[in-house]
Amino acid sequence: MLTHLLTDLSRQSLAALRMLLVMTVLLGVGYPVAVWGAGQALVDRADGQPVRVDGEVVGSRLIGQQFEGDEWFHSRPSPQAYDTLASAPSNLGPSNPDLLAAIDERRAEVATREGVSPGDVPPDALTASGSGLDPHISPAYALLQAPRVAEANDLTVDEVEDLVAAHTDGRGLGFLGEPGVNVLELNLAVRASAPGGD
Amino acid sequence: MTDTLGGLVTIALLIVLLAAAYVPLGDYMARVFTSTRHLRVERGVYRLTGVDPDAEQGARSYATSVVGFSLVGIVGLMALLVGQAALPMDRGLPGMPWWMSFNTAVSFVTNTNWQSYAGESTLGFTAQMAGLAVQNFLSAAVGMAIAVALIRGFVRARSGTLGNFWVDLTRATLRILLPLSVVAALLLLAGGVVQSFADTTVQTLAGHPQVLTGGPVASQEAIKELGNNGGGFFNANSAHPFENPTALTNFLEVFLILVLPVALTRTLGTMLGHRRQGVAVLGVMTILWSVSLAVTTWAEVGAHSAAGRAAGAAMEGKETRFGEWASALFAVATTGTSTGAVNASHDSLTPAGGGTVLVNMMLGEIVPGGVGAGIYGILVMAILAVFVAGLMVGRTPELLGKKISARQMTYVALYTLTTPALVLVGTGTAIARSDTAEAMGNPGGHGFSEVLYAYTSAANNNGSAFGGLTVTSDFLQITLALAMLLGRLVPIVLVLLLAGSLAEQGKVPATAGTLPTHTPLFVGMLVGVIVIMTGLTYFPALALGPIAEALA
Secondary structure, three states, X not given: OXXXXXXXXXXXXXXXXXXXXXXXXXXXXXXXHHHHHHHHHHOOXXXXXXXXXXXXXXXXXXXXXXXXXXXXXXXXXXXXXXXXXXXXXXXXOOOOHHHHHHHHHHHHHHHHHHOOOHHHOOHHHOOOOOOOOOOEEXXXXXXXXXXXXXXXXXXXXXXXXXXXXXXXXXXXXXXXXXXXXXXXXXXXXXXXXXXXXX | OXXXXXXXXXXXXXXXXHHHHHHHHHHHHHHHHHOOOOOHHXXXXXXXXXXXXXXXXXXXXXXXXXXXXXXXXXXXXXXXXXXXXXXXXXXXXXXXXXXXXXXXXXXXXXXXXXXXXXXXXXXXXXXXHHHHHHHHHHHXXXXXXXHHHHHXXXXXXXXXXXXXXXXXXXXXXXXXXXXXXXXXXXXXXXXXXXXXXXXXXXXXXXXXXXXXXXXXXXXHHHHHHHOOOOOOOOOOHHHOOOOOOOHHHHHHHHHHHHHHHHHHHHHHHHHHOXXXXXXXXXXXXXXXXHHHHHHHHHHHHOOOOHHHHHHOOXXXXXXXXXXXXXXXXXXXXHHHOOOOOXXXXXXOOOHHHHHHHHHHHHOOOOXXXXXXXXXXXXXXXXXXXXXXXXXXXXXXXXXXXXXXXXXXXXXXXXXXXXXHHHHHHHHHHHHHOOOHHHHOOOOXXXXXXXXXXXXXXXXXXXXXXXXXXXXXXXXXXXXXXXXXHHHHHHHHHHHHHHHHHHHHOOOOOOOOOOOOXXXXXXXXXXXXXXXXXXXXXXXXXXXXXXXXXXXX
């Protein structure tokens, strides 16, 4: 009985190996290369939508970046400072004292930086995202930062708020997901509008 | 448009689209598995593999093929992972360590896609597309083949055979998964998912170096969701903007996760010649899924956690473009099926939200379950339900014209014991070891939940994680790999033996005393049996983890 089963298993394994090889060629090479070809031929965004300044790629509109300093809009907190070779959330549990302490610390820090009351700091400014690479902040967090960014760039708050509105990605099809402000594109626009900017 | 209205419209549209696909896709799949014609490309595959496509297999032979194919798949994938430095497009990365490659190979072959590695820093493009993505297709096709074999067990009378595994595998791959993946990949490409073969290093606007990681992502993302695999190209999985750039691609991914498991209930009804049975099974899945979605959405949107209250919203681990509604929907879809892709950190979900997605897996991956695995999982539970009902009224239980006797119940009992035993013994053993506490990413009950989640996810072949747990120790790599392997192959062999025993029987004609199994009464009965079975098995473990945390 057992020997019969083992003989059958080894015989079947030969068919299995051949099947695996054939399928690897079809599904593991043919399929992804065909999709790549279609991406090259049909759409112009299969390469991660790079953002260029003077022909030089400075990032992707899909991937968030780390910004420090008053002249920039700041992105959400990121456990790995927007390192794309280590995409990850914090994985801190909902009752973890370290997370609660981090939220308190960020609230105080952002409130001081923006000169607002701690209660006015929006949730996305206090929490890390699912990828650590979130390209967006909420419109509320962007508007909170607008006065500081305006002052640092010699722009009026109205001008900066207009730029925020212009770089807000609305809900998909008007109802999917939530609106977000693309931080990299917004910062580029601020720099381009600033007197003495490019 | 408010978040609430947007969230509700999203769910409504999802249901409409799934309903629209239900009949055409379900009936198409039924035709794929009942047709006697072979396509020309399939004949080519059979010739190259030396398979006689018209030879029928009995339960033992079918099971041997599945086991042999899985073992060959594991060895082949391990070879690619360990030896990836010799492959083209290796991104200069070294081969994967042995136990990690064993864990990963088992994980992808068993349709689990548990990941103890981070794709962007560990794997080259060839290992991803020619190794992992191939198993994404094949493991899903195996699931469908097993489901179809069990359905044939009910359909056939006085028959010694269940079909041909190689034919079922080839057809599921070439007629269902591949064409749908091509369409899905093109849609994902249009939505901005990456498909390239190069990494680019740039200086960011603020002057930091950043690598724009490329890769054949769109092609892999499509089958990853459609085949209920869930292994991310990148570590952050579907939270990564290159895998899931917009709320629209996110919606498409949720649809892809659900479409095959849902439509397969129609395939079930059509192949049985009893379509209301398929609807009844879908009804059971829908009831459990709706409760799960309602609880998770309530917990996440309402920020019912300490961190949620502190920050003003449960946005830790969630992407801005998705928000709480779309993150809760994805979490329920991915754990109710055996997908395990994530668009938000499950470790950071609220206690009630994280606990609910954990329970989704504990239900045995049947709401609506993995591709194929959901069908055979729920049919096993249906046999249990008619058995319980039979005991109540003192009649020999029957399901779909087949008598359920001691032999069938032996297989069913072993099936229902296998995964819980793997989960509870695995979790208990891990917790008893002193070094497990150091591997936990969070203190207290939540740390326990991380370990419970890991073994639940592995044994039920889901693959999502409470990611704070460091799973790279040899102990966790090996025991989780064994949980995945036994949690996949033992139930499959039992299902095939069950199918064989059913096919051998004649058909019992339905009489006035037969319990109808397509009525609301039976739907309620089946929901009850599933909930009671899960509750009795897992309540003590849940009480130590998420329930304790939610009440704290």
